[in-house]
Amino acid sequence: MTGSERLRAAFPKDRVALMPYLTAGYPTLEAAREVGEAYIAAGADVVEIGVPFSDPLADGPTIQATTTQALKNGADLDYCLDLASGLAGRVPVVFLVYYNVVFARGVEEFLRAAEEAGVSGLVVPDLPADEVGRFAELCGEYGVGLCPLAAPTSTDERLAWIGKLATGFVYCVSVAGVTGARDELPPGAVELLRRTRERTDAPVALGFGISSPEAAAEAASEADGVIIGSKLMQLVGEGGSERAGDWLSKVREAIVGVRQELHLKNQDQTQPLSPEDGG
Amino acid sequence: MRQKVDTGYFGSFGGRFVPETLIHALEELEENYERYREDPEFVEELEQLARDFVGRPTPFMFAGRLTRKWGGANVWFKREDLAHTGAHKINNALGQILLADRMGKQRIIAETGAGQHGVATATVAALYGKECVVYMGEEDIRRQAPNVVRMKLLGTEVRPVTTGARTLKDATSEAIRDWVTNVEDTHYIIGSVVGPAPYPRIVRDLQSVIGKEIETQARERFGADPDAVVACVGGGSNAIGAFHTFVGREGVRLIGVEAAGRGIETGEHGASLTEGKPGVLHGNLSYVLQTDGGQIREAHSISAGLDYPSVGPEHAYLKDEGFAEYVNVTDDEALEGFKACSRLEGIIPALETSHAIFHAEKVAKELGPGKNLVINISGRGDKDVAVAAEALGVDAQESEEVSGDG
Numbered sequence: 001m002t003g004s005e006r007l008r009a010a011f012p013k014d015r016v017a018l019m020p021y022l023t024a025g026y027p028t029l030e031a032a033r034e035v036g037e038a039y040i041a042a043g044a045d046v047v048e049i050g051v052p053f054s055d056p057l058a059d060g061p062t063i064q065a066t067t068t069q070a071l072k073n074g075a076d077l078d079y080c081l082d083l084a085s086g087l088a089g090r091v092p093v094v095f096l097v098y099y100n101v102v103f104a105r106g107v108e109e110f111l112r113a114a115e116e117a118g119v120s121g122l123v124v125p126d127l128p129a130d131e132v133g134r135f136a137e138l139c140g141e142y143g144v145g146l147c148p149l150a151a152p153t154s155t156d157e158r159l160a161w162i163g164k165l166a167t168g169f170v171y172c173v174s175v176a177g178v179t180g181a182r183d184e185l186p187p188g189a190v191e192l193l194r195r196t197r198e199r200t201d202a203p204v205a206l207g208f209g210i211s212s213p214e215a216a217a218e219a220a221s222e223a224d225g226v227i228i229g230s231k232l233m234q235l236v237g238e239g240g241s242e243r244a245g246d247w248l249s250k251v252r253e254a255i256v257g258v259r260q261e262l263h264l265k266n267q268d269q270t271q272p273l274s275p276e277d278g279g
Numbered sequence: 280m281r282q283k284v285d286t287g288y289f290g291s292f293g294g295r296f297v298p299e300t301l302i303h304a305l306e307e308l309e310e311n312y313e314r315y316r317e318d319p320e321f322v323e324e325l326e327q328l329a330r331d332f333v334g335r336p337t338p339f340m341f342a343g344r345l346t347r348k349w350g351g352a353n354v355w356f357k358r359e360d361l362a363h364t365g366a367h368k369i370n371n372a373l374g375q376i377l378l379a380d381r382m383g384k385q386r387i388i389a390e391t392g393a394g395q396h397g398v399a400t401a402t403v404a405a406l407y408g409k410e411c412v413v414y415m416g417e418e419d420i421r422r423q424a425p426n427v428v429r430m431k432l433l434g435t436e437v438r439p440v441t442t443g444a445r446t447l448k449d450a451t452s453e454a455i456r457d458w459v460t461n462v463e464d465t466h467y468i469i470g471s472v473v474g475p476a477p478y479p480r481i482v483r484d485l486q487s488v489i490g491k492e493i494e495t496q497a498r499e500r501f502g503a504d505p506d507a508v509v510a511c512v513g514g515g516s517n518a519i520g521a522f523h524t525f526v527g528r529e530g531v532r533l534i535g536v537e538a539a540g541r542g543i544e545t546g547e548h549g550a551s552l553t554e555g556k557p558g559v560l561h562g563n564l565s566y567v568l569q570t571d572g573g574q575i576r577e578a579h580s581i582s583a584g585l586d587y588p589s590v591g592p593e594h595a596y597l598k599d600e601g602f603a604e605y606v607n608v609t610d611d612e613a614l615e616g617f618k619a620c621s622r623l624e625g626i627i628p629a630l631e632t633s634h635a636i637f638h639a640e641k642v643a644k645e646l647g648p649g650k651n652l653v654i655n656i657s658g659r660g661d662k663d664v665a666v667a668a669e670a671l672g673v674d675a676q677e678s679e680e681v682s683g684d685g
Contacts, residue, residue, distance in 0.1 A: 057459075105573065153299075
């Protein structure tokens with residue numbers, strides 16, 4: 001099974017996938033491994049690992065602070081790959097990585113190393129569809145799932161393009177803005193999920209600003225996955241992996257029932273095409 | 280499937296490496312720019328303001344005493360320091376505010392290093408009645424205080440940036456984050472030929488008035504093209520502006536001068552073109568100062584405007600194609616250029632510009648008498664008097680001795 005197949009298979013049919021994020025190397029190189037373990041114990045379906053970059057343009061203050069600390073701790077790409085391989089045996093791992101880190105390693109060499117470490121998918125926030133060209137082909141060759149961003153400002157035409165490029169999942173950005181915990185789900189988020197779903201057969205995940213079990217449950221009615229980052233990094237900062245894991249368990253409880261109810265109402269309409277169905 | 284119309288590339292450099300959220304705004308900007316750039320009303324409004332508000336064309340001056348001292352080519356100054364607000368930055372800010380106004384954007388944001396772009400943006404925002412926020416690194420706020428006051432007097436909010444080295448790179452990142460968040464009602468007036476497409480091209484076009492005027496003025500004054508044009512390069516907008524008309528023209532050497540900071544060997548410099556390698560920062564692929572792992576390094580220069588670890592993608596292209604030469608000058612050497620220009624020509628230049636002045640001496644000697652060299656005096660040095668006095672005051676004894684012609 002390729003990484004992208006494994007990633008798609010990780011989206012359960014009967015409920016939304018739980019996709020927690022961690023910054024590699026935060027709060028320390030060792031403690032980041034514990035954070036990953038806590039996520040798995042809390043029932044994560046996919047773990048998203050942020051590869052630290054000095055200038056993370058898509059990230060708000062919370063995640064910026066974690067990447068700054070991680071870089072001070074010495075979290076380079078080799079460390080991130082090692083961290084990924086330690087988790088990837090049990091749960092699909094996705095890298096969130098800024099393009100210069102990929103480019104500096106060399107695109108092919110980066111993909112080879114990622115595949116070897118068991119990384120299933122890539123989110124490259126500063127590589128929009130316009131620039132993805134050859135990179136997408138190479139991801140295909142290495143079987144690593146590409147997970148492009150879709151934004152509330154994306155036109156329907158672009159969403160179709162993005163949807164086609166997504167060999168992993170489509171990462172819907174809930175709000176025009178950077179990452180960071182917000183009190184409630186922005187009103188445009190559900191609309192974006194619907195517009196995206198109409199134009200892709202890839203799973204559709206929602207991220208940016210989901211910071212309460214309630215917001216996650218709300219997203220769960222339309223999304224195939226919820227990505228939670230800043231809130232968890234805040235909790236790790238305050239109380240370590242244990243605190244983050246406990247909170248994540250609550251989110252899991254909140255989202256488990258949602259999709260089943262919806263599923264009964266809508267039958268198959270909201271289902272993504274999973275590998276079992278489509279290939 | 281949509282295909283790219285304008286690739287936004289200069290050779291293999293440039294592009295649009297930004298989060299999806301911004302793509303729509305960049306497309307909107309590009310469409311509007313294509314629509315208005317040749318619109319007679321737009322062109323007339325821009326030309327009228329360039330004349331009445333900015334004071335264009337800026338003068339073209341024979342620098343007689345420097346010419347005699349250096350003993351080489353005739354030295355000419357293109358006086359962008361005499362443009363309203365004191366630097367070339369106004370050329371770009373003015374064009375972009377006209378675009379923003381036509382796009383119906385009520386809020387303007389900008390990043391600034393030396394503060395000249397911040398002041399230019401604050402100025403045009405006041406002229407057009409727009410809300411304006413300028414991001415500026417805390418370190419730059421300290422060393423360019425007069426410009427901070429000017430922005431505030433013009434009604435702009437200056438937001439200090441406290442991440443990283445607290446200089447231009449960090450201010451640019453924060454401005455981009457603001458734009459991602461407020462993209463619907465906000466136009467980002469980027470200050471140099473950097474950022475995602477179409478910015479490098481728009482800023483170049485708006486700055487290319489400098490080179491066009493040089494061409495005309497050179498023919499009036501000495502009946503030929505200049506033999507060399509020298510300009511400082513941070514992001515590179517004054518240099519592209521001065522070079523663009525002459526790119527590929529036989530007999531015209533184009534020389535960009537980067538900041539060597541405390542010396543290339545110390546690693547504390549801003550010489551992206553000569554010391555960096557290709558990479559992606561702030562939305563484009565260009566030469567970038569970075570570690571082997573692709574982390575962006577902090578730049579250093581005594582001049583805040585050259586304190587940037589990357590450079591406009593078109594410069595990367597001009598360098599690789601051999602259309603322009605790039606060299607670098609240290610902080611100390613720039614201060615020498617600063618002193619020479621102040622004392623011999625009665626013009627206190629910006630510290631950025633001082634890099635070009637210092638290197639021009641070598642070029643003037645290489646060219647020899649009878650040739651003509653143009654230095655783009657990109658900005659005036661009022662903003663730098665505190666930093667320069669501190670740096671030069673270290674050796675107060677010497678500055679006493681070096682009065683007059685030296």
